[in-house]
Amino acid sequence: GQQVMQIPQYQHVQEGEDFTTYCNSSTTLSNIQWYKQRPGGHPVFLIQLVKSGEVKKQKRLTFQFGEAKKNSSLHITATQTTDVGTYFCAGPNAGKSTFGDGTTLTVKP
Amino acid sequence: NAGVTQTPKFQVLKTGQSMTLQCAQDMNHEYMSWYRQDPGMGLRLIHYSVGAGITDQGEVPNGYNVSRSTTEDFPLRLLSAAPSQTSVYFCASSYGGQGVSYEQYFGPGTRLTVT
Numbered sequence: 006g007q008q009v010m011q012i013p014q015y016q017h018v019q020e021g022e023d024f025t026t027y028c029n030s031s032t033t034l035s036n037i038q039w040y041k042q043r044p045g046g047h048p049v050f051l052i053q054l055v056k057s058g059e060v061k062k063q064k065r066l067t068f069q070f071g072e073a074k075k076n077s078s079l080h081i082t083a084t085q086t087t088d089v090g091t092y093f094c095a096g097p098n099a100g101k102s103t104f105g106d107g108t109t110l111t112v113k114p
Numbered sequence: 115n116a117g118v119t120q121t122p123k124f125q126v127l128k129t130g131q132s133m134t135l136q137c138a139q140d141m142n143h144e145y146m147s148w149y150r151q152d153p154g155m156g157l158r159l160i161h162y163s164v165g166a167g168i169t170d171q172g173e174v175p176n177g178y179n180v181s182r183s184t185t186e187d188f189p190l191r192l193l194s195a196a197p198s199q200t201s202v203y204f205c206a207s208s209y210g211g212q213g214v215s216y217e218q219y220f221g222p223g224t225r226l227t228v229t
Contacts (some may be wrong), residue, residue, distance in 0.1 A: 006173070011156075036215050047204055048157065050217035093156060097215035100145040100164040100208075101172065106156035 007032045009096050011105035019113050024081040026108035028094035037070055037077045038097055042107070043090045051079075051092075086112050115140050120205050120221035127195040127228045135190040135224050137205030144210035146188040147172070147218070148180065150201040157204065163188055164210055195228045202226070 008031040018024055028037065036055040040048040052061055054070035054077060061068045067080045081088055091107040121136045139146065144165050149157040159172030161180040169180050177199060179191040188207075192199060203224045209216040 014154075038215070038217065040218075047220040047223050048206075048218075049220070053215065053217065095157075095218075097218075099212075100147070100162050100210055101159065101170070102147065102218065103159070103173075104149075104157040109154075 007096060007098070007103045009094060009103045009105040011094060011108050013108055014106065015109050015111075017111045017113065018084050020086060021083050024084050024088070024110055026079050026092050026094075026110075028077045028079075028105050030075045030096055030103075032096075033074050034096045035074075036097065037074075038095045038102075039068060039077075039079055040093045040095060040104075041090050042093065046090075048093060081110075084110070084112050086114055088112055117141065118205055118207055118219050118221035120203075120224050122224060123222065125224060125226050127192070127226065129195060129197060129228060131195050133192050133195070135192070135203055135205075135226075137188045137190065137221060138186050139188075139205075139207040139219070140186065141207065141219065142185060143207035143219070144185070145216075145218075146182065146205065146207045148178070148188070148190045149204045149206065150174065150199075151204060151223075152201050160190065160203075192226075195226075197228045200226060200228045 039051040042048045059070040091109045093107045095104045147162040148160040163182040205221040206218040208218045
């Protein structure tokens, strides 16, 4: 079955540093979704990428979908303490989604 | 709209007991799913449904049953609880459509401990 892998598992940064998490799928994805889960909370949808090579921005967050539609990345510029949490990528497929294990970001003020 | 609601928020079971985790959504979503999340890990799909009367197994279905008699409700039954089922359980829902994926809305979760 489809496998989705994320690296790194953990990332500790100083406030103001940049952060990137990478997502790789064992199969070609029709689209990819990103979610954020704050400590003790539930996952919250951030964005969906559909097109090969697509790049989308949300303020300090930049999302990319690879040309082969098998990998994706999330980059945060100048992290803030509000960015702490776990970031998941997911490959949805007709109601059946496969999630990566997530990257947990901690930010030191 | 209440979104996706889950009850109970916390539950402690003894090994061998059974229980039902409740999930309801008021957004008229076709798709609903159950995930479990173990400490430091991602979300693993237990069962999912693409509409009332239709359910299918996910990645880790053993020990769990589901049914979908209405669009709104998608309960998860633990048949005979085991310590390995200690986890946080999330229910999620989304619109559905052929060839189109939509964002999933997650409930607040149920924290289950099996002793």
